[in-house]
Amino acid sequence: MDPVIVVGAGPVGLSLSLALARLGVPTVVLDETTGQEETRPARTVVLRPDTAAFVARLGCADTLESAGTHWTAWRTMRRRRLRERVAFAPRTPDGAAAPATASPLHLPQHALTRALRAALAHEKLAEIVTGSRLADLEQDEHGISAHTRGPNGTWWRGSYLIGCDGSRSTVRKLLDIRFPGRTAVERHAVAALRCELPWPGEALLHRSPPRPGGGPGNEVSARPLTGHVWRLDWLLPPGRELVTPDALVARIRDSLAGWTSESPAGPADETGAEGDTARPRGRGHGRLVPPYELLDTGVHTVHHRLARDWRQGRAFLAGDAAHLLGALGTQGLDEGLRDAENLAWKLGLAWHHGASDVLLDSYQAERRGAVAARLRAADQALPLLRDGRSARWRTVLPGAARGRSTLLTDGHLGRGPLGAPPVYARTPLGPPDGNTGGLLVETPPGAPVTDVAVTASDGSVVRLRDRLGHGLLVVLVAPGTGVWDRRHWQSAGLMPRLAEAVDALPMDAEILVTEAYPGASAHTVLLVRPDGHLVTALSGVRPAEMAACANAVRGGAHGPVTGSGRDAAAPGGGAAGEEDSSAVDPVGSTVLHSEND
Numbered sequence: 010m011d012p013v014i015v016v017g018a019g020p021v022g023l024s025l026s027l028a029l030a031r032l033g034v035p036t037v038v039l040d041e042t043t044g045q046e047e048t049r050p051a052r053t054v055v056l057r058p059d060t061a062a063f064v065a066r067l068g069c070a071d072t073l074e075s076a077g078t079h080w081t082a083w084r085t086m087r088r089r090r091l092r093e094r095v096a097f098a099p100r101t102p103d104g105a106a107a108p109a110t111a112s113p114l115h116l117p118q119h120a121l122t123r124a125l126r127a128a129l130a131h132e133k134l135a136e137i138v139t140g141s142r143l144a145d146l147e148q149d150e151h152g153i154s155a156h157t158r159g160p161n162g163t164w165w166r167g168s169y170l171i172g173c174d175g176s177r178s179t180v181r182k183l184l185d186i187r188f189p190g191r192t193a194v195e196r197h198a199v200a201a202l203r204c205e206l207p208w209p210g211e212a213l214l215h216r217s218p219p220r221p222g223g224g225p226g227n228e229v230s231a232r233p234l235t236g237h238v239w240r241l242d243w244l245l246p247p248g249r250e251l252v253t254p255d256a257l258v259a260r261i262r263d264s265l266a267g268w269t270s271e272s273p274a275g276p277a278d279e280t281g282a283e284g285d286t287a288r289p290r291g292r293g294h295g296r297l298v299p300p301y302e303l304l305d306t307g308v309h310t311v312h313h314r315l316a317r318d319w320r321q322g323r324a325f326l327a328g329d330a331a332h333l334l335g336a337l338g339t340q341g342l343d344e345g346l347r348d349a350e351n352l353a354w355k356l357g358l359a360w361h362h363g364a365s366d367v368l369l370d371s372y373q374a375e376r377r378g379a380v381a382a383r384l385r386a387a388d389q390a391l392p393l394l395r396d397g398r399s400a401r402w403r404t405v406l407p408g409a410a411r412g413r414s415t416l417l418t419d420g421h422l423g424r425g426p427l428g429a430p431p432v433y434a435r436t437p438l439g440p441p442d443g444n445t446g447g448l449l450v451e452t453p454p455g456a457p458v459t460d461v462a463v464t465a466s467d468g469s470v471v472r473l474r475d476r477l478g479h480g481l482l483v484v485l486v487a488p489g490t491g492v493w494d495r496r497h498w499q500s501a502g503l504m505p506r507l508a509e510a511v512d513a514l515p516m517d518a519e520i521l522v523t524e525a526y527p528g529a530s531a532h533t534v535l536l537v538r539p540d541g542h543l544v545t546a547l548s549g550v551r552p553a554e555m556a557a558c559a560n561a562v563r564g565g566a567h568g569p570v571t572g573s574g575r576d577a578a579a580p581g582g583g584a585a586g587e588e589d590s591s592a593v594d595p596v597g598s599t600v601l602h603s604e605n606d
Contacts, residue, residue, distance in 0.1 A: 190314030338420030368564025480517030
């Protein structure tokens with residue numbers, strides 16, 4: 010069978026290619042660049058625990074550890090007063106921090122991209138072709154063809170094609186897919202600098218009150234990186250006014266001076282990053298500006314856009330090609346990596362066994378719905394947070410200052426409607442008739458499972474997230490697992506019956522055992538999708554219900570299924586799924602720069 014074609018060699022395209030290669034699916038990555046990633050210290054990414062775990066499973070754990078930073082706390086300040094401090098759980102060797110207290114991971118985007126490229130270079134099933142600019146697409150019921158221009162210009166034949174080629178996606182344009190939304194929702198001035206700040210290891214959101222009579226206040230965030238480097242982001246007022254170097258240096262000095270203790274101005278021979286004196290100015294006058302080295306600057310413009318269709322036949326969109334978001338602390342790359350993880354296992358089933366349209370269309374139903382909800386939440390909150398009209402805010406949530414800070418914190422830390430991992434509550438791959446086995450656990454069906462410690466069949470104890478990415482995971486809750494002798498694994502308790510039921514499932518599955526799971530009683534059986542979302546929780550071993558749920562996960566429960574055993578329905582090449590009526594309303598038509606292109 011022909012390989013899968015991935016257009017675009019950014020973090021989303023590279024991670025998707027890696028995930029497919031780990032599933033035994035050959036890929037060709039068409040990269041229109043030379044393959045040399047530019048070093049930009051001010052261009053960084055923040056990964057939530059679920060997306061960081063996904064990247065680590067792809068072979069980039071060492072880079073995440075060496076180049077990434079886990080914050081010890083997140084603090085929110087208003088003027089010079091601390092309004093909120095969220096402390097993160099200390100990291101442990103087995104990564105056992107609870108999801109609610111686990112820190113995001115902050116690292117330069119060039120370090121992530123280079124690590125993904127290096128991992129892909131060791132994959133025999135993957136090939137990156139640089140200097141290949143997509144020019145045309147043709148597809149039929151048997152596959153899809155892509156024509157490229159450049160030094161390696163030719164026709165490429167693939168089984169499927171995914172456009173991961175950024176906000177100006179050529180794939181999206183060739184498929185004639187609309188990309189409505191809002192342009193320049195927010196603008197931020199960005200700087201990376203090396204310095205010492207009063208809260209080492211802690212990230213900060215510093216806000217000043219809105220202007221009298223309406224209008225936004227000032228807002229700056231500071232997030233630590235390795236090597237005493239910080240990324241600072243200043244929210245810019247609406248408009249297109251140019252941010253001059255002098256204006257940016259003034260912002261840096263003003264912020265740094267405001268974060269230091271009040272003291273007389275420093276001596277004239279203290280120098281800043283540009284070689285001139287570091288004497289404070291602006292509101293920081295009268296306070297020392299700590300020494301700093303300016304490494305990189307930029308202006309980041311945030312757009313909110315959502316493609317109308319994410320699948321047309323054998324062609325798909327992912328990452329910035331499918332959506333743009335990023336206001337109020339949300340992270341577009343997080344969603345792009347979730348696109349890649351969601352689509353990879355479905356294309357893996359399609360490539361090896363064939364797939365129904367239900368399975369392939371579920372990618373758009375799940376991922377587009379999740380991003381649309383994120384965009385709606387941000388668009389509803391933006392006027393309340395930015396226009397300075399406290400009376401309007403209090404009609405929505407009492408306590409104006411507290412409400413604003415909490416909502417912004419949620420966006421930055423991956424909580425609430427702005428940042429929490431998605432729940433696929435209405436997935437077409439859910440249990441037949443919504444059957445949950447009559448059992449309640451703290452994780453609702455469709456939500457990401459809790460990353461508990463599990464014991465594998467070889468006796469090793471690992472994290473649940475470490476086993477994701479392949480087939481179903483069947484997790485038995487069995488208190489006392491730690492004392493089991495691995496020699497008696499298959500004959501202990503419910504294991505013989507569970508092993509027999511798993512062998513009969515219509516797709517590959519792995520049995521894991523855990524001492525406990527939040528809200529689950531002993532002998533609970535959890536079925537977990539390859540991307541870590543819960544299918545159902547059953548009370549005991551129920552072979553018929555397990556088989557029905559597994560069949561639903563592969564897209565066979567909601568339509569006719571041909572074949573038997575672990576073969577799925579014939580490959581689908583139909584139209585995309587039903588349009589989501591909750592799409593972002595089109596406002597304008599220009600797509601500008603996106604930080605994760």
